[in-house]
Amino acid sequence: MKKKLTIEINDLTFKCIIGILDFERIKKQRVIINISFNYQYTKNYFIDYSEVSELVKSIMKNKKFELLEDAILYIEKKLYKLYKINKLSIKISKPDILKDCIVTLSN
Structure with a gap:
């Protein structure tokens, strides 16, 4: 039996x-x-959502991106290549970069 499901990884937080x-x-x-x-x-x-979470953390820590845009595009390409997924949404926030707001970029 096939069933369309959605995985959501929320608030994956690291430095x-x-x-x-x-x-x-x-x-x-x-x-x-997210x-x-x-x-x-x-x-x-x-x-395996824990595998996806660890992959994303590893990419972010090892690649040391300059732009959030580049990070999102790289992660997007990698996830589509490794998994049979669709409707991928990625949101990266830098909560401490500005004093009065949280900066976020999404695809």
Whole structure:
């Protein structure tokens, strides 16, 4: 039996190097990532959400992106390549970069 399901990974929070400002290239900052995607669940195929979470954290920590845009595009390409998914939504927030707001970029 096939069933269309949605996985949501909300508020995945960790520190990494991201940004173009001088201090952002030196000191890790907190990021919050939200990911949502659909896939066809069958008895023989499911997606391990903990694997997806760890993959995204690993990408962000190792790639040290300068732009949020580049991070989203890279993660998007990687997830589509590795998993049979559709309707992928990615949102990356930098909650500590500005004093009076949370900066977020999404696809």
